[in-house]
């Protein structure tokens with residue numbers, strides 16, 4: 001039997017980050033000591049109080065289905081958190097998902113039709129492109145690399161790229177893979193264009209809590225944006241809960257109704273006891289502050305070490321990634337770096353921006369030093 005796969009799925013590449021991690025695991029199985037700087041997850045354990053809340057919830061029998069959109073207490077607690085960020089949403093305007101990735105998938109599926117134009121700010125997180133393609137949409141890409149990955153100086157390019165044909169724009173600040181935090185002026189520029197061309201905007205704020213000396217603005221707080229912004233966030237990064245799979249999105253009620261159908265017919269709901277752990281996570285502050293301080297210290301360390309090797313980087317203000325300029329053939333650079341130096345990084349081309357490699361500094365200072373030293377020794381820096 002020959003299976004016929006849809007063009008929507010067959011034109012999508014597997015995740016580049018996961019492919020590199022698989023290669024690192026393979027080399028490790030052969031006995032190599034791989035410094036894995038490719039991973040997009042905090043290297044800290046989930047805070048104990050959150051683990052405890054998850055266990056308690058299991059013991060208390062919170063193991064059945066929940067309301068598809070998520071338990072009311074959690075949606076109310078998320079609404080309070082969003083209110084602290086300046087966003088006004090009721091619990092009915094929030095859907096709790098198994099991870100922010102699922103939230104993004106549901107939104108894109110609900111909004112994008114065959115041939116719809118979706119704008120991305122490059123370099124952009126790998127899954128946006130795949131999600132848009134799987135929905136049948138077409139991509140318009142705006143390259144921020146000439147502007148140290150900042151959006152404000154690229155607003156003219158954005159204005160040229162978008163039009164009344166643009167259905168959706170995805171903004172991710174702090175950004176994966178650049179760590180850039182967009183200025184208020186940049187976000188106001190986005191707002192003006194979104195209003196002018198009637199564009200819906202997804203604000204992916206998964207790294208909002210991980211920022212250094214700046215407070216990333218939520219796009220939906222800008223005047224004129226409340227009814228055209230869908231805010232996405234989750235628990236993976238801020239609370240080191242990647243494997244728990246817990247995220248959410250908040251937006252206008254009609255979108256929640258439409259996306260809610262997709263949600264209920266696919267995942268039913270996020271895991272019950274995980275949602276209870278999420279309630280505890282939203283009360284957790286000290287552990288988050290400690291993690292963010294550690295990331296900031298590592299950011300400084302990596303930027304200094306790269307500088308010592310004469311590599312000039314745009315110093316990120318958030319998330320835990322840094323883009324390192326490498327050869328034009330970044331794919332070959334990353335493959336060589338893992339094979340020769342046993343250092344795993346992700347090629348910029350996976351994010352739409354060749355000529356760079358993404359380093360994740362979600363690793364100990366010792367491993368970061370070791371990785372950068374090895375890259376230099378093997379002639380990669």
Ligand code: PLP
Nearest residue numbers: 040099100101125176234236247
């Ligand atoms: N958005 C961005 C920009 C990310 O980097 C990630 C994860 O790497 C996600 C969304 C999805 O996060 P999760 O599904 O773990 O909540």
